[in-house]
Amino acid sequence: MAKIVKRVALDVTASQVVQLPAAADNLRVDRVGDKFVLWADAEAADALTSRTILMIGDNGLLPSGSVTFIATVFKSGSTQAWHVYEDL
Numbered sequence: 001m002a003k004i005v006k007r008v009a010l011d012v013t014a015s016q017v018v019q020l021p022a023a024a025d026n027l028r029v030d031r032v033g034d035k036f037v038l039w040a041d042a043e044a045a046d047a048l049t050s051r052t053i054l055m056i057g058d059n060g061l062l063p064s065g066s067v068t069f070i071a072t073v074f075k076s077g078s079t080q081a082w083h084v085y086e087d088l
Helices: none
Strands: 002-010 015-020 025-032 036-043 046-058 067-074 081-087
Touching: 002 015, 015 036, 025 067, 036 081
Parallel strands: none
Antiparallel strands: 002 036, 015 046, 025 036, 046 081, 067 081
8 A cells, every 4th residue: 555644734722633554653743833733644545543642731731542653843943842642
């Protein structure tokens, strides 16, 4: 099967649900201009599924469930960091 790089814009919010192919992996987040973007490697033919992304500020509490760290990104022109996780 053919692999693609899927791109999804993120809002700066505590929790959001994004649509990604079911087996998407190698998630990464970075800033593009003033926006945050998530990329993932995925099979082109995979159906989309809902995945929950968390953005936690410095000194913020992690949820008690299982999470996977994706990246730390900084707001444009600021030292404010957002730590991005996937809620599993």
